[in-house]
Amino acid sequence: MRVVISIGGSVLAPDLQHERVNEHAAVVERLDDEGIDVGTVVGGGGVARQYIRAARELGANEIQLDDIGIAVTRLNARLLISALGDVAAPSPAEDYETAGAAMRRGDVTVMGGVVAGQTTDAVAAAFAEYVDADLLVFATSVPGVFSADPKKDDTAQRFDQITPGDLVDVIADIEMAAGANAPVDLLAAKLIERSGMRTIVLDGTDPERIERAVLDGEHEGTDIVPAGTEDDVSYWAR
Ligand SMILES: Nc1ncnc2c1ncn2[C@@H]1O[C@H](COP(=O)(O)OP(=O)(O)OP(=O)(O)O)[C@@H](O)[C@H]1O
Numbered sequence: 001m002r003v004v005i006s007i008g009g010s011v012l013a014p015d016l017q018h019e020r021v022n023e024h025a026a027v028v029e030r031l032d033d034e035g036i037d038v039g040t041v042v043g044g045g046g047v048a049r050q051y052i053r054a055a056r057e058l059g060a061n062e063i064q065l066d067d068i069g070i071a072v073t074r075l076n077a078r079l080l081i082s083a084l085g086d087v088a089a090p091s092p093a094e095d096y097e098t099a100g101a102a103m104r105r106g107d108v109t110v111m112g113g114v115v116a117g118q119t120t121d122a123v124a125a126a127f128a129e130y131v132d133a134d135l136l137v138f139a140t141s142v143p144g145v146f147s148a149d150p151k152k153d154d155t156a157q158r159f160d161q162i163t164p165g166d167l168v169d170v171i172a173d174i175e176m177a178a179g180a181n182a183p184v185d186l187l188a189a190k191l192i193e194r195s196g197m198r199t200i201v202l203d204g205t206d207p208e209r210i211e212r213a214v215l216d217g218e219h220e221g222t223d224i225v226p227a228g229t230e231d232d233v234s235y236w237a238r
């Protein structure tokens with residue numbers, strides 16, 4: 001089984017506590033011990049947003065801000081690599097070919113951002129498509145995809161399941177500026193739509209939830225399922 005896990009910077013290291021990074025690394029190592037090929041993609045979180053905010057005030061444009069964001073995602077990726085030690089490739093892969101080759105060698109791969117104009121959600125979706133992953137997990141700071149931003153709207157409802165097309169409608173109005181907050185970005189949603197890969201968005205603040213979702217298929221987040229497959233037994237058996 002091949003799994004790609006997108007770990008938001010805000011769930012990996014919200015305040016740069018090494019204990020939390022270690023807990024995420026322990027989950028990745030246990031999945032690796034189970035014989036699962038694991039690829040991880042690490043986001044920038046609050047630290048990236050702080051840098052982006054400061055550089056925006058200093059006059060940097062959006063592409064320059066994205067590049068700053070990418071730099072922070074790669075720093076966070078190095079935190080996870082530090083905790084993973086020998087099971088991980090020694091530096092964050094900067095393209096899918098390098099990451100895929102490391103996965104084929106049996107290393108846990110750790111990526112950050114790759115190119116301006118997107119987020120690490122798109123990196124995770126593209127890498128998952130590149131390696132024909134069986135499962136893509138977005139471990140984020142909210143318990144799934146909601147009808148509106150749950151941090152701003154008390155009436156927002158969580159979707160148990162959503163099609164990629166409906167997901168695009170939900171997130172279409174979220175700004176695309178550097179450092180924007182979205183459970184999954186637009187490009188990632190479109191990549192999930194075209195690949196039809198099995199995808200879960202869940203609250204990753206407790207990393208054991210990621211482990212349960214991968215090993216037992218149990219989670220309380222949102223399944224992103226191709227239209228028409230909601231009740232298709234063969235889809236859910238993959
Ligand atoms: N419809 C929605 N459903 C769920 N979350 C939403 C929605 N609209 C906006 N959000 C916001 O999306 C964000 C998703 O979490 P988060 O900011 O942790 O991003 P991430 O992709 O996990 O990566 P990182 O932490 O690295 O930025 C939350 O801040 C949440 O408030």
Ligand SMILES: O=c1ccn([C@@H]2O[C@H](COP(=O)(O)O)[C@@H](O)[C@H]2O)c(=O)[nH]1
Pocket residue numbers: 008009042043044045048065066067068069070073112113114115116117118119120121123177178179180
């Ligand atoms: O491929 C990428 C990845 C990231 N960025 C920029 O970095 C920030 C932080 O990444 P998150 O995944 O949101 O944590 C993102 O908002 C982009 O500005 C990028 O440009 N390209």
